[in-house]
Amino acid sequence: MESGPPDGKLTKLPIDPRTMKEASSTDPATWGTFGASLRRVEDGHAVGVGFVLSADDPYVFVDIDGCRNPSTGLLSGLAEDLVERFTSWTEVSPSGTGLHIIIRGSLPEDTRKKNTEHGIECYDRARYFCVTGCTIRDVDITERQAELDSFSAEFLTREKPTRGGGTAAPIPAGVDAQRIIDRMRRSRSASKIISLLGGSTDAHGGDASSADQALCNHLAFWCDRDPRLIDEIFRSSGLMRPKWDDTRKGKTYGEITISRAVEDCSSTYGWETRQRKPNAEPRILSAGTGGDAETGADLVFGAPIETFRNEHRDAPREMLPDEPDRPRIHFQPFPLDCLCPALAEYAAQVAESIGCCPSMVAVPMLSVLGAAIGASRVVEVKPGFTQYAILWTGTLAESGAGKSPALGAAVGPYYRLEELHHNLHTEDCERIRQAHENLPGDGQS
Structure with missing residues (x-):
């Protein structure tokens, strides 16, 4: 764990003790040993140690939230029952209001991981949890498969749907x-x-x-x-x-x-009822003219879309019919070679990993560069006319094209650097404040 600004609350962000960078509960390359983690806590670089559950270990983690009074230590009836039932390693959670129970076993295949009604979560892999060591009874981690099976049947059984269970609808020819x-x-x-x-x-x-x-x-x-x-x-x-x-x-x-x-499945798309007649296909509007690409008839770009949305305003989101085709405008891809080699390579690699167009990464990077330059430089657009290096950009693409992850990759380094310098500035201000308070006399200088 690390202390998260600005309120000082503990966050459960996993950190690689070797690099002190963010770790992942599904990437073993970012995990460290207990010794390395403990040293980071002892030298003040972290405030807690966590454990990653994986398919290679025999442990199951049971988390019970809101079951303990932090002032009196009294447990809820459910918590007392589960502590008694498992009789294994049990500790107080970092918040002081919950319990962690760790046992040896494996979760049954067909179980859910959460029971929100009772505030219970249960995992045996791909999960990271913080260890406090504040035990409430002196018991080692114990094999409890039989107890885990009955516990799962009682609290983690998947609920049967109240709707659904319909038969498969016939799929029309041509729908593959x-x-x-x-x-x-x-x-x-x-x-x-x-x-x-x-x-x-x-x-x-x-x-x-x-x-x-x-x-x-x-x-x-x-x-x-x-x-x-x-x-x-x-x-x-x-x-x-x-x-x-x-x-x-x-x-x-x-x-x-x-x-x-x-x-x-309580509802389906309904391919058979949605099959359109050949003459009912939506018209494709030609860019720049506002007319029908085939007939040349004048059409207002916004009207078909707005009419469609008004007609289907109350329909469930997944059940909306296909929207009419929007105007199709073809743009040239952003030339990556205009960027410096390091940024061009970064944009290309990020785009490949996301599966999006490199332009979606490169274009917002121009705004990031402009923000970094800020008012420290001016650009002479033409003789006698200068502007600050501030550039507003936007990305237009279909839903699912990768706009959000591309934008995050472009602006993420800037935000992280901004946060780093903000924290350093805050620390400097705090040191100055403390030094000022320690001045002799009334602290005036």
Whole structure:
């Protein structure tokens, strides 16, 4: 843990004790040893030690929030029951209002990780937690698989949906996996779906099984509960791995995951009812003229979109029909070679890792450079006319194209540097204040 400004509250940001940079609970290269972590605490560079759960260790972490009175130490009835049930290492959480119970075992496959009603979280991998060492009983970490199974059945069983469980709707001819993927990329959930299709488990704390289920839940909606199409698209995703075909009680892991998604799916996209007649396709507007690209008829660019939104204002977000095509304007890509080699290479590498156009990274970088220069220099636009090096830029692209991560990569270094210097300035001010208070006499100088 480290102390987070400006309120001084403890944050649970994992830090690599070797580099003192931000670590990840799913990247072993950023983890350190207990000894190295403890030394960082002892020398004042950190204020706490944490532990990363992984598939390679036998530990399960049970977190109970809001179950302890920090003044009296009294526990809630539920907390007392769980402490007694597990009889394993139990410590007070950093806030003083919760408990950590650590046992040996493994979570059953088909369990959720949180029970918000009772303030319980339970993990056995891809998770980082802070250790206080403030135990409430002298018991070592103990094997408690049987108790964990009963605890999971009582508190972590997935709730059955009150709606859903419908049958697969017929998929019209011409609607294949690629068309469904293309439509998902234009949906309001595009960023989440694209991330899952790419194999990312970050949004699920590195839990690959949770990511599998999340992707299948999306696919159940877009594939109209068709198991064959769900399976086909999943197999083409970055989440696909041998486990998908592992057999369990007569069914594969993939079949079980798809079945659960179909059962939980309360509504579908409805490809059959959305099939348009050939003459009902939306018109494509030609850029710069405001007219129909085919007939030349005059059209107002904003009107079709606004009419569409007004007609469907009360519709559920996922159930909105396709919006009419917007005006299509073709722009030239930003020339990376106008940047210095280091920035051009950075923009290209970031764009490749995100899967976006390099222009989305390069253009906001110009604004960052202008902000860094500020009023320290002026640019002579033409003889007698100068401007500060301030440049306003914007990125226009379809939903899911990667605008947000590209912008974050472009401005992130600037914000981190700004925060660093702000903290250094704050420390300098505090030292000056303390020195001023220690002056002899009334402190006036």
